[in-house]
Amino acid sequence: xxxxxxxxxxxxxxxxxxxxxxxxxxxxxxxxxxxxxxxxxxxxxxxxxxxxxxxxxxxxxxxxxxxxxxxxxxxxxxxxxxxxxxxxxxxxxxxxxxxxxxxxxxxxxxxxxxxxxxxxxxxxxxxxxxxxxxxxxxxxxxxxxxxxxxxxxxxxxxxxxxxxxxxxxxxxxxxxxxxxxxxxxxxxxxxxxxxxxxxxxxxxxxxxxxxxxxxxxxxxxxxxxxxxxxxxxxxxxxxxxxxxxxxxxxxxxxxxxxxxxxxxxxxxxxxxxxxxxxxxxxxxxxxxxxxxxxxxxxxxxxxxxxxxxxxxxxxxxxxxxxxxxxxxxxxxxxxxxxxxxxxxxxxxxxxxxxxxxxxxxxxxxxxxxxxxxxxxxxxxxxxxxxxxxxxxxxxxxxxxxxxxxxxxxxxxxxxxxxx
Amino acid sequence: xxxxxxxxxxxxxxxxxxxxxxxxxxxxxxxxxxxxxxxxxxxxxxxxxxxxxxxxxxxxxxxxxxxxxxxxxxxxxxxxxxxxxxxxxxxxxxxxxxxxxxxxxxxxxxxxxxxxxxxxxxxxxxxxxxxxxxxxxxxxxxxxxxxxxxxxxxxxxxxxxxxxxxxxxxxxxxxxxxxxxxxxxxxxxxxxxxxxxxxxxxxxxxxxxxxxxxxxxxxxxxxxxxxxxxxxxxxxxxxxxxxxxxxxxxxxxxxxxxxxxxxxxxxxxxxxxxxxxxxxxxxxxxxxxxxxxxxxxxxxxxxxxxxxxxxxxxxxxxxxxxxxxxxxxxxxxxxxxxxxxxxxxxxxxxxxxxxxxxxxxxxxxxxxxxxxxxxxxxxxxxxxxxxxxxxxxxxxxxxxxxxxxxxxxxxxxxxxxxx
Numbered sequence: 001x002x003x004x005x006x007x008x009x010x011x012x013x014x015x016x017x018x019x020x021x022x023x024x025x026x027x028x029x030x031x032x033x034x035x036x037x038x039x040x041x042x043x044x045x046x047x048x049x050x051x052x053x054x055x056x057x058x059x060x061x062x063x064x065x066x067x068x069x070x071x072x073x074x075x076x077x078x079x080x081x082x083x084x085x086x087x088x089x090x091x092x093x094x095x096x097x098x099x100x101x102x103x104x105x106x107x108x109x110x111x112x113x114x115x116x117x118x119x120x121x122x123x124x125x126x127x128x129x130x131x132x133x134x135x136x137x138x139x140x141x142x143x144x145x146x147x148x149x150x151x152x153x154x155x156x157x158x159x160x161x162x163x164x165x166x167x168x169x170x171x172x173x174x175x176x177x178x179x180x181x182x183x184x185x186x187x188x189x190x191x192x193x194x195x196x197x198x199x200x201x202x203x204x205x206x207x208x209x210x211x212x213x214x215x216x217x218x219x220x221x222x223x224x225x226x227x228x229x230x231x232x233x234x235x236x237x238x239x240x241x242x243x244x245x246x247x248x249x250x251x252x253x254x255x256x257x258x259x260x261x262x263x264x265x266x267x268x269x270x271x272x273x274x275x276x277x278x279x280x281x282x283x284x285x286x287x288x289x290x291x292x293x294x295x296x297x298x299x300x301x302x303x304x305x306x307x308x309x310x311x312x313x314x315x316x317x318x319x320x321x322x323x324x325x326x327x328x329x330x331x332x333x334x335x336x337x338x339x340x341x342x343x344x345x346x347x348x349x350x351x352x353x354x355x356x357x358x359x360x361x362x363x364x365x366x367x368x369x370x371x372x373x374x375x376x377x378x379x380x381x382x383x384x385x386x387x388x389x390x391x392x393x394x395x396x397x398x399x400x401x402x403x404x405x406x407x408x409x410x411x412x413x414x415x416x417x418x419x
Numbered sequence: 420x421x422x423x424x425x426x427x428x429x430x431x432x433x434x435x436x437x438x439x440x441x442x443x444x445x446x447x448x449x450x451x452x453x454x455x456x457x458x459x460x461x462x463x464x465x466x467x468x469x470x471x472x473x474x475x476x477x478x479x480x481x482x483x484x485x486x487x488x489x490x491x492x493x494x495x496x497x498x499x500x501x502x503x504x505x506x507x508x509x510x511x512x513x514x515x516x517x518x519x520x521x522x523x524x525x526x527x528x529x530x531x532x533x534x535x536x537x538x539x540x541x542x543x544x545x546x547x548x549x550x551x552x553x554x555x556x557x558x559x560x561x562x563x564x565x566x567x568x569x570x571x572x573x574x575x576x577x578x579x580x581x582x583x584x585x586x587x588x589x590x591x592x593x594x595x596x597x598x599x600x601x602x603x604x605x606x607x608x609x610x611x612x613x614x615x616x617x618x619x620x621x622x623x624x625x626x627x628x629x630x631x632x633x634x635x636x637x638x639x640x641x642x643x644x645x646x647x648x649x650x651x652x653x654x655x656x657x658x659x660x661x662x663x664x665x666x667x668x669x670x671x672x673x674x675x676x677x678x679x680x681x682x683x684x685x686x687x688x689x690x691x692x693x694x695x696x697x698x699x700x701x702x703x704x705x706x707x708x709x710x711x712x713x714x715x716x717x718x719x720x721x722x723x724x725x726x727x728x729x730x731x732x733x734x735x736x737x738x739x740x741x742x743x744x745x746x747x748x749x750x751x752x753x754x755x756x757x758x759x760x761x762x763x764x765x766x767x768x769x770x771x772x773x774x775x776x777x778x779x780x781x782x783x784x785x786x787x788x789x790x791x792x793x794x795x796x797x798x799x800x801x802x803x804x805x806x807x808x809x810x811x812x813x814x815x816x817x818x819x820x821x822x823x824x825x826x827x828x829x830x831x832x833x834x835x836x837x838x
Contacts, residue, residue: 193647228612228773245661273702283692354647
């Protein structure tokens with residue numbers, strides 16, 4: 001048995017190869033959940049899993065788990081993330097965590113190391129939630145916090161349901177959900193924010209995940225001629241939408257702290273330059289690390305909507321598309337990541353995650369933590385998303401060390417404890 | 420020779436029949452300029468023109484003019500409007516003026532009346548400007564204020580150019596443009612606003628048309644993750660778009676008077692709930708009866724854009740999609756309409772037009788005026804657009820009387836003058 005070593009170039013090659021699937025201009029990817037590109041990406045990663053000797057299992061919501069046997073049977077130590085992307089996604093978000101998991105397996109294989117407990121690498125269905133709501137769908141179903149039937153019935157923005165698309169692309173698997181509870185779960189991910197890059201820190205030790213509240217706001221007014229309808233007589237759904245966007249920014253600035261608020265999606269009907277819009281539909285994204293603050297943000301949004309109703313005489317309906325309370329990861333898991341990263345000579349910083357991640361779902365069923373590596377300029381959900389190769393390698397080294405310890409393998413850093 | 424009489428039921432039947440072409444739910448029409456439904460509507464109206472004995476001429480921009488010979492050759496007295504609609508159009512806007520023109524011809528035919536000068540009924544291409552900019556395209560080319568080549572090259576929101584679509588639907592005609600100058604032009608139209616209906620007045624004597632300024636605003640920011648990007652670091656094109664909508668309303672209220680301002684069209688890119696928009700594109704519609712005030716509105720819009728640029732660090736480009744100065748119609752034409760309407764026992768009101776109309780283009784080349792009839796609740800560009808049959812008939816009676824006098828026919832009301 002040799003000492004397992006991460007091969008940064010092999011990891012980079014797999015990232016580049018997966019990025020060719022659904023490639024878009026500028027070096028990014030468009031692999032919306034359960035579309036043709038997602039299927040092609042899944043097929044590629046499943047092939048790699050089998051080449052590495054993993055036992056590949058697909059469950060009823062299309063999550064894929066590749067298991068490497070341990071010396072004993074039983075629950076595996078699991079790592080993983082997702083390989084679906086947003087429409088203008090980068091190549092690292094999600095993919096990096098899955099492919100670093102495969103690199104850990106490859107390193108153990110090369111060194112002839114067998115761990116005490118099984119090791120599993122997973123990718124979860126529809127983490128992004130762009131095509132189907134809610135996001136983190138696969139990990140929610142895996143962890144038992146979303147019913148399978150509800151997830152399968154979710155209808156995509158382009159028409160078909162999750163169930164229909166899973167069957168179409170051949171990923172409606174036989175493994176049961178909720179899935180087997182892992183011994184522990186560790187997710188490696190790019191930060192998708194600017195903090196580590198700006199501070200020059202190598203590794204983010206993620207202690208918590210922001211709560212997320214997604215609301216669809218549907219405003220109904222009266223369509224009318226833009227030239228002949230006096231301003232005072234309008235019920236302008238478009239104006240109400242614009243005012244709402246301004247209110248959403250305002251509530252984020254008023255609450256301060258970790259509060260962020262975004263209107264990323266909008267549609268007007270009939271959407272013609274000379275017609276006062278009869279309808280506007282918007283998506284509002286509110287996030288906070290503190291549940292009480294997040295509820296306050298939601299209450300302010302509701303109050304703004306009430307004011308707009310009164311001011312413009314429009315009708316407003318809202319629908320929750322996703323709602324997750326903030327999550328606090330197991331403190332001993334964060335401490336373990338921090339200890340090993342430092343023992344490997346890497347600088348660390350404790351931080352919350354501003355984005356939602358599959359790990360927050362797994363946190364409900366087993367000890368869980370996340371490792372972040374820097375994103376240059378914090379750019380993500382954008383083709384310009386970039387993480388330096390030496391950071392990609394550093395994150396995978398931490399992941400290897402932590403998984404090895406959790407699974408009862410050899411001690412790979414000076415930081416080993418009996419944890 | 421008998422006295423020509425408008426047959427209100429025959430007029431209503433033609434309106435109902437034309438409304439079957441491109442019919443949409445709720446009783447409205449979708450016949451966007453030069454699409455398949457517009458072609459079908461054109462074919463129907465051209466057939467009626469020929470049945471009525473008119474000499475049908477199609478010009479190079481697809482305007483159709485049906486001429487009824489007079490006792491002498493020379494320039495005709497012309498009436499007409501348009502038969503294209505917005506995507507959620509009613510059945511009266513434009514169509515009423517064209518079909519009332521045909522009803523005048525039918526009434527003259529039935530009575531065996533021949534006028535001194537020829538009489539022409541026209542419908543002009545792409546008045547609405549929804550699919551191709553600028554609006555009032557056909558009448559602009561007819562009157563020589565827009566070059567044919569520029570109009571033919573205009574690209575539609577769905578891809579093809581005006582020239583391509585004219586050829587495809589068979590309406591790239593041989594008659595030259597600019598077209599022959601009429602002796603006079605009278606356009607009969609529904610008000611598309613609430614004034615006549617609210618005041619219970621039968622006939623609007625239109626003295627002027629509001630100036631129109633259409634601007635496309637293209638805002639570029641940076642796409643980024645909605646959860647991890649602190650508010651202070653955003654270059655959010657979507658927020659800037661929302662703030663702009665609020666500014667547009669504000670400038671209308673500040674200027675007051677006849678100023679109206681609308682954002683009817685918007686698009687975000689990539690338009691995903693969890694991505695800060697990298698780009699937003701909006702259409703801004705500003706109108707005023709006073710050119711100086713309209714220029715002031717444009718200047719305020721530009722100032723708001725400058726502020727948004729500075730506040731959010733976004734890039735903003737603007738493009739003028741249409742710009743028409745306010746138009747004042749020939750006073751003697753308005754006086755003629757008023758005199759005849761009153762002599763027919765109808766109540767009248769002098770007013771400006773809040774909407775743009777083909778008549779404003781013809782006003783540059785010949786004595787021109789417009790006749791308005793009430794729109795119930797002022798609703799237009801909407802399937803609920805409605806004008807009572809007795810008002811449709813009353814407007815056609817005024818049109819008949821005025822055209823008859825202008826063309827040197829028999830005196831049909833007590834108001835005949837040597838005008």
